[in-house]
Amino acid sequence: xxxxxFDLQIINALAALLLLLSFSMLSQRRIxxxxxxxxxxxxxxxxxxxxVAWRTGETHLYLSGLLTFALxxxxxxxxxxxxxxxxxxxxxxxxxxxxxxxMLVGVLIVVFAFGLAQPIAELASTATRNAIGIAVAVILxxxxxMITRSKAMSQVVGxxxxxNGLFFGAMSATYGMPMVVELGIAxxxxxxxxxxxxxxxxxxxxxxxxxxxxxxxxxxRD
Amino acid sequence: xxxxxxxLNQVFEVLIALAAAPIFLGWVNQCRAWLQNRSAPSxxxxxxxIHKLLHKEVVLAHNASSLFRIAPYIVFxxxxxxxxxxxxxxxxxPFTSAADAxxxxxxxxxxxxxxSLAAMDxxxxxxxxxxxxxMMIGFLAEPALLMVIFVASLMTASTALPLISERLSxxxxxIHPSLLFTAVAFGxxxxxxxxxxxxxxxxxxxxxxxxxxxxxxxxxxxxxxLMEWAAALKLFNYACIGMALFVPWGMATNYQALSLALAMxxxxxxxxxxxxxxxxxxxxxxxxxxxxxxxxxxTAFLLAVLGLLVHLLQVAR
Numbered sequence: 186x187x188x189x190x191f192d193l194q195i196i197n198a199l200a201a202l203l204l205l206l207s208f209s210m211l212s213q214r215r216i217x218x219x220x221x222x223x224x225x226x227x228x229x230x231x232x233x234x235x236x237v238a239w240r241t242g243e244t245h246l247y248l249s250g251l252l253t254f255a256l257x258x259x260x261x262x263x264x265x266x267x268x269x270x271x272x273x274x275x276x277x278x279x280x281x282x283x284x285x286x287x288m289l290v291g292v293l294i295v296v297f298a299f300g301l302a303q304p305i306a307e308l309a310s311t312a313t314r315n316a317i318g319i320a321v322a323v324i325l326x327x328x329x330x331m332i333t334r335s336k337a338m339s340q341v342v343g344x345x346x347x348x349n350g351l352f353f354g355a356m357s358a359t360y361g362m363p364m365v366v367e368l369g370i371a372x373x374x375x376x377x378x379x380x381x382x383x384x385x386x387x388x389x390x391x392x393x394x395x396x397x398x399x400x401x402x403x404x405x406r407d
Numbered sequence: 408x409x410x411x412x413x414x415l416n417q418v419f420e421v422l423i424a425l426a427a428a429p430i431f432l433g434w435v436n437q438c439r440a441w442l443q444n445r446s447a448p449s450x451x452x453x454x455x456x457i458h459k460l461l462h463k464e465v466v467l468a469h470n471a472s473s474l475f476r477i478a479p480y481i482v483f484x485x486x487x488x489x490x491x492x493x494x495x496x497x498x499x500x501p502f503t504s505a506a507d508a509x510x511x512x513x514x515x516x517x518x519x520x521x522x523s524l525a526a527m528d529x530x531x532x533x534x535x536x537x538x539x540x541x542m543m544i545g546f547l548a549e550p551a552l553l554m555v556i557f558v559a560s561l562m563t564a565s566t567a568l569p570l571i572s573e574r575l576s577x578x579x580x581x582i583h584p585s586l587l588f589t590a591v592a593f594g595x596x597x598x599x600x601x602x603x604x605x606x607x608x609x610x611x612x613x614x615x616x617x618x619x620x621x622x623x624x625x626x627x628x629x630x631x632x633l634m635e636w637a638a639a640l641k642l643f644n645y646a647c648i649g650m651a652l653f654v655p656w657g658m659a660t661n662y663q664a665l666s667l668a669l670a671m672x673x674x675x676x677x678x679x680x681x682x683x684x685x686x687x688x689x690x691x692x693x694x695x696x697x698x699x700x701x702x703x704x705x706t707a708f709l710l711a712v713l714g715l716l717v718h719l720l721q722v723a724r
Contacts (some may be wrong), residue, residue: 197584399645
């Protein structure tokens, strides 16, 4: 077997764990655990970013690693936990597709994502290009989660995990985006989260529930 | 010369497996008792149970067919044959040139089929119930086990377990995420297949929750002894498969007495650790509802498939 340097092995292992976390998020029914898994995903992402930064010597990656930690491991999970307590939503309703079914679809998605990422990985010149497939898989799995869940809360967790996947993909394909772009995205996520938090309260006030299926019956008043 | 030594090695390994399996089961029970603050039974307790049962008179249900009577011998025989294929002490096993890991899974399936048929033979409601549940769990656990073996096979380009573990132990130490995933998947399959706690409780005789025990309800005396010995052997076999795949170091690769002695020592150490870990897992987890068991095993299958995919992604290039 071809030999890979030790730090690259760790990055590969982290990437594999990220994929595993995406699957555990797909199978999780309790919203509190979902948020904890999201925080763990953020932590893995931070470690992976710092490892890549150390490996390549790109200083801006250290910064974005720290930013990831502050935003995705500390602040957003705290905000989400607070929202859960305030809104009193602890369980998601049964998803559209039952959980073993979702998992099987998830496996197919991973196969698709790996196939999709292969030509990109061949073009990329970074040492971490093997992880691109995993990043694409994480993004698509988060899509799947947003599609199958009906509670607004779990959809937001899916959205944030998708952002994690995008970040990881950018890092493994090109060693991170320029700092300005990264700062912009971080700010976007933050603002989106705050706005969505306000939306949650509005939705609940209107329908007495956070189930987004109610939104399908919206009509204009005559 | 080496031909003779090989077969001697083979016979020795099966004998060791037969002798060590009840002790291993006793060790797991002892650990469990310690963890649950009970006074622990002796390490030799499974032997005592077998000894007692062998001296009792056989009681058969009057509508039991001959299948019911020969099933214990078949189940015990298949488990002993499986022990011959799995490298526990030495990787020089002539028997494995005839049967690889896929045949091994088939042997386990054959044992399961005879056990279930025998359980349904007498026609008691519990036997049928246990047999059906066993088949459900078996058919979900088998693909997961096969996937785990396929990952290791892909890494080493062989399906024979001794070759797999020999090649894995020869590699330089590296982090293999795929092996990590498959190790977890294998642990889950091992729990399910051996009627351990999250899926079945080996200590229960509560009618509605038991699976493996329900199938043995009609057995007595030497038949029961063989069945229980076979169950202990199955646990031992699974532990040895796991060790051959994930901690393959320390096995003898030649016919020298010294390396065989070292292999026995390392086998004992590994078994002690695996047994303790098994007891910890069993004590920490609660028994699942029967209808959650498919989810448990689907997760195991999924982990194994993920291991396969990650392996293909990270090593292919």
